[in-house]
Amino acid sequence: MPEVVLTTLNAKYAHASFGLRYLMANLGTLRKRAAILEFDINQRPLDVLETILAQQPVIVGVGIYIWNAEQSLRLVADLKRVRPDLIVVLGGPEVSHETDQQQTVSLADYVITGEGDIAFAKLCEQLLCGQRPQVKVIAAPLPEFSAKKGALGGDVNVLELPYELYDDRDIAHRVIYVEASRGCPFSCEFCLSSLDVPVRNVPLEKFLPAMQQLLDRGARRFKFVDRTFNLNLSISKSILEFFWQRYEPGMFLHFEMIPDRLPEALREPIRKFPPGALQFEVGVQTFNEDVSGRISRRQDNQKLAENLRFLRTETGVHVHADLIVGLPGEDIESFGRGFDRLVELRPQEIQVGILKRLRGTPIVRHDQQWGMVYSPHAPYEVLQTAQMDFATMQRMRRFSRYWDLLANSGNFRLTTPMIWSSDLANASPFHRFLHLSDWLYAKVGRNHAIALTSLAQMLFEYLTVERGTDRQAVAQAMWTDYRAGGRADCPEFLKPFIAPADRVARHAALQQATLRRQARHLNSATDKKVEAAESAAST
Numbered sequence: 001m002p003e004v005v006l007t008t009l010n011a012k013y014a015h016a017s018f019g020l021r022y023l024m025a026n027l028g029t030l031r032k033r034a035a036i037l038e039f040d041i042n043q044r045p046l047d048v049l050e051t052i053l054a055q056q057p058v059i060v061g062v063g064i065y066i067w068n069a070e071q072s073l074r075l076v077a078d079l080k081r082v083r084p085d086l087i088v089v090l091g092g093p094e095v096s097h098e099t100d101q102q103q104t105v106s107l108a109d110y111v112i113t114g115e116g117d118i119a120f121a122k123l124c125e126q127l128l129c130g131q132r133p134q135v136k137v138i139a140a141p142l143p144e145f146s147a148k149k150g151a152l153g154g155d156v157n158v159l160e161l162p163y164e165l166y167d168d169r170d171i172a173h174r175v176i177y178v179e180a181s182r183g184c185p186f187s188c189e190f191c192l193s194s195l196d197v198p199v200r201n202v203p204l205e206k207f208l209p210a211m212q213q214l215l216d217r218g219a220r221r222f223k224f225v226d227r228t229f230n231l232n233l234s235i236s237k238s239i240l241e242f243f244w245q246r247y248e249p250g251m252f253l254h255f256e257m258i259p260d261r262l263p264e265a266l267r268e269p270i271r272k273f274p275p276g277a278l279q280f281e282v283g284v285q286t287f288n289e290d291v292s293g294r295i296s297r298r299q300d301n302q303k304l305a306e307n308l309r310f311l312r313t314e315t316g317v318h319v320h321a322d323l324i325v326g327l328p329g330e331d332i333e334s335f336g337r338g339f340d341r342l343v344e345l346r347p348q349e350i351q352v353g354i355l356k357r358l359r360g361t362p363i364v365r366h367d368q369q370w371g372m373v374y375s376p377h378a379p380y381e382v383l384q385t386a387q388m389d390f391a392t393m394q395r396m397r398r399f400s401r402y403w404d405l406l407a408n409s410g411n412f413r414l415t416t417p418m419i420w421s422s423d424l425a426n427a428s429p430f431h432r433f434l435h436l437s438d439w440l441y442a443k444v445g446r447n448h449a450i451a452l453t454s455l456a457q458m459l460f461e462y463l464t465v466e467r468g469t470d471r472q473a474v475a476q477a478m479w480t481d482y483r484a485g486g487r488a489d490c491p492e493f494l495k496p497f498i499a500p501a502d503r504v505a506r507h508a509a510l511q512q513a514t515l516r517r518q519a520r521h522l523n524s525a526t527d528k529k530v531e532a533a534e535s536a537a538s539t
Helices: 018-025 028-033 045-053 069-082 103-107 119-128 168-173 204-216 233-245 264-272 289-294 301-314 332-345 362-370 390-408 429-444 452-466 471-484 492-497 516-522 524-538
Strands: 004-010 034-040 059-063 087-091 110-113 137-139 176-178 221-224 252-257 278-285 318-325 349-354 382-384
Touching: 004 018, 004 045, 004 069, 018 034, 018 059, 028 034, 028 119, 034 045, 045 069, 059 069, 059 119, 069 087, 069 103, 087 103, 087 119, 110 119, 176 204, 204 233, 233 264, 264 301, 278 301, 301 318, 301 332, 318 332, 318 390, 318 516, 332 349, 332 390, 332 429, 349 390, 382 390, 390 429, 390 452, 429 452, 452 471, 452 492, 471 492
Parallel strands: 004 034, 004 059, 059 087, 087 110, 110 137, 176 221, 221 252, 252 278, 278 318, 318 349
Antiparallel strands: none
């Protein structure tokens, strides 16, 4: 039986816990006395409790994040009720700040704030030797990826990499999280990464052999968690070249990039990858320069636009761009102008996120002046601002969800631009889609549990009845989209417009991408039609 159990509640089964594996890798001699138990937030709480207690541990380390904060509170409370003698140690971003305000912290025995990879091991050594530190909240010193001298002399703690702890099941069924650096040089006030300084890079002589071992074991999907992958151009170029030299169909690499930093030295290796192999998460957040300045965000919008145009016209990169609703001082019209500008740049996905007040972030300094009101419950989304009242914020939540179902899903690539391109005199994608969002909500009263065929039929009705778009044109676009997704049946509402001989859909081959959502954006049969529709809509 392990004396130390490392556990967390992942958002999904496919999300292997990177943090637990780092903790295990750095336990040193305690590794053989420890075990990882992963769960997800949809599992029954009592089943989770039973599995952990069946191990009869002395110490349970719980990783707490914004997505599992409420479930973790129940878990910790139940652990202490059933086993009061159990030593519960918390860690993770959710408990690294404002510890005096959290019930979960009050229930636990110890809390490690910051990067606890090494500090957790030291605490466990003390506890298993019968020593109980008097300090409950332990601030972990920043570990390093390579040896360097500490302030008092001697080498500071050096992290062991965790990649051998991904097992064969992880490699076969989960996204493999990796990191080439930690920290962020920027100071965006809504983001926890702005508190993670300095930026520390994993030496390539350690990182690349670890990636080779994963490739040799069959790993093909890599999600880099670096906040600024393209900050160090030499390192990012070397990593891209490494994977390109070993590329084979099915490889998928996700990076989060600084949107206005993409020089030619980095463009060259990006061009080499085929469509669907690379995904870039681009944090645009806002185009309003006054708002950007207010939240200490540095961004060159002109260079950002140039870089997105390059990615969409000269590469096969899948671009996932983020915008935030509810930033201090931004009203719905300002957000709408930014949304329209981003639609014109044609990323495959636009993630419309609601501002969150993450614990420890300095965004709270704007609360009084800009009327910021946040939910006290995770994920701490803004409820209203001086510029957007609660009703408006609710409209935007529905907008976000319907946009995800229709545009981001890839199920309506050719049909979606018709929502605004059919009205060129008033072709604001934001206002046209907001109108559709309001119409959908009035019709069904919800933004979840909507079957794809029902959603398609409602979109058909909206375009043809509400907007007056030619029924045959909409039907043909929707049928093309439907077939591109590899579906074999013709929906009943489309049959009057589709010739019988054309109603048998051939399953489309999804080009080389390993993730279904991204793959839907890659069906070559519709690419040229979609590009023409998008171009017409943005002209």
